[in-house]
Amino acid sequence: KQSWPLVINTWSFTNATEKAWDILFNKRGSALDAVEQGCTVCEVEQCDGTVGYGGSPDENGETTLDAMIMDGPTHDTGAVANLRRVKSAISVARKVMEHTVHTLLVGDQATQFALSMGFKEENLTTSVSAALHEQWISKSCQPNYWKNVEPDPTTSCGPYRPFTPKEKNLKQSVRTEGKNYNTHNHDTIGMIAIDEHGNMAGGTSTNGAIHKIPGRVGDSPIPGSGAYVDQFVGGAAATGDGDIMMRFMPALIAVEGMRTGLTPIAAAEVALGRIAVYYPKYMGAVIVTNIDGEFGAACHGFDTFPYSVANTALGTVTVFSVKC
Numbered sequence: 001k002q003s004w005p006l007v008i009n010t011w012s013f014t015n016a017t018e019k020a021w022d023i024l025f026n027k028r029g030s031a032l033d034a035v036e037q038g039c040t041v042c043e044v045e046q047c048d049g050t051v052g053y054g055g056s057p058d059e060n061g062e063t064t065l066d067a068m069i070m071d072g073p074t075h076d077t078g079a080v081a082n083l084r085r086v087k088s089a090i091s092v093a094r095k096v097m098e099h100t101v102h103t104l105l106v107g108d109q110a111t112q113f114a115l116s117m118g119f120k121e122e123n124l125t126t127s128v129s130a131a132l133h134e135q136w137i138s139k140s141c142q143p144n145y146w147k148n149v150e151p152d153p154t155t156s157c158g159p160y161r162p163f164t165p166k167e168k169n170l171k172q173s174v175r176t177e178g179k180n181y182n183t184h185n186h187d188t189i190g191m192i193a194i195d196e197h198g199n200m201a202g203g204t205s206t207n208g209a210i211h212k213i214p215g216r217v218g219d220s221p222i223p224g225s226g227a228y229v230d231q232f233v234g235g236a237a238a239t240g241d242g243d244i245m246m247r248f249m250p251a252l253i254a255v256e257g258m259r260t261g262l263t264p265i266a267a268a269e270v271a272l273g274r275i276a277v278y279y280p281k282y283m284g285a286v287i288v289t290n291i292d293g294e295f296g297a298a299c300h301g302f303d304t305f306p307y308s309v310a311n312t313a314l315g316t317v318t319v320f321s322v323k324c
């Protein structure tokens, strides 16, 4: 039995879900519009400080944005990574999809494209992101090195310099052994929608990882990693430690799991389980729906993962949560 329309997104970003649901149900709009406008709500609200402007400053203190959108019926996809000085990342991604033959534009050139499409150039720094950057810079790691003391891998401090192999291992041990993982840097919005015609779309929007090396791109704008939809099977979207997750394309794996007959929940678990083989303590989550509108989620490396859903059976936006 089919349950259309439906929207599901990561975390309890219920205003985003609400917006998407209003488009799908009240306005009988398209899945693409629902995903774009739903994620836009989070860009405007700066959901958890990890979507939109004014969050996750890079080591230069700048906020840059990653986003993508994928259309089920055509498999058309648009994405931007490291988008600078433009707030509406997912809308720019949609323009890439609809007005170019490309899939992914990055950095300043993505900005130039956005400006050519009529988007406004704005400073994405706020007093909050400036303070985050200031705090980080002031906690320099350097004295530890001079005294030949191992840096605490869980301390985030700047400025960066290239890690030695030993330091890199120490850093990586956060993902393999799980020391004090920073739980508050992993709140990308990823959304999948199915409209009343059964058309599916998926998308993501994030400001990425805090204190990243400028130029770093996460999983969110990468098709198959941040999100993936197959009109004949289902869709999935991910959130979490993108530097690790993008090596495993969990959104694609979840959809392929459903193709082989797995339930959405089982497919989500398989996708995340692949990553845990290598990085037992990484943090991440996926939301999944099949094309019939059966949905579920899985998470790894933290306590509970809330996600938001609306469909006709629920009648309203409902927050579910899954134990990791």
Ligand code: SD4
Binding pocket: 050, 051, 185, 186, 187, 188, 206, 207, 208, 209, 217, 218, 219, 220, 238, 239, 240, 241, 242, 243
């Ligand atoms: C990233 N997946 O860029 C994102 C992080 C995230 O809020 O979920 N952040 O790695």
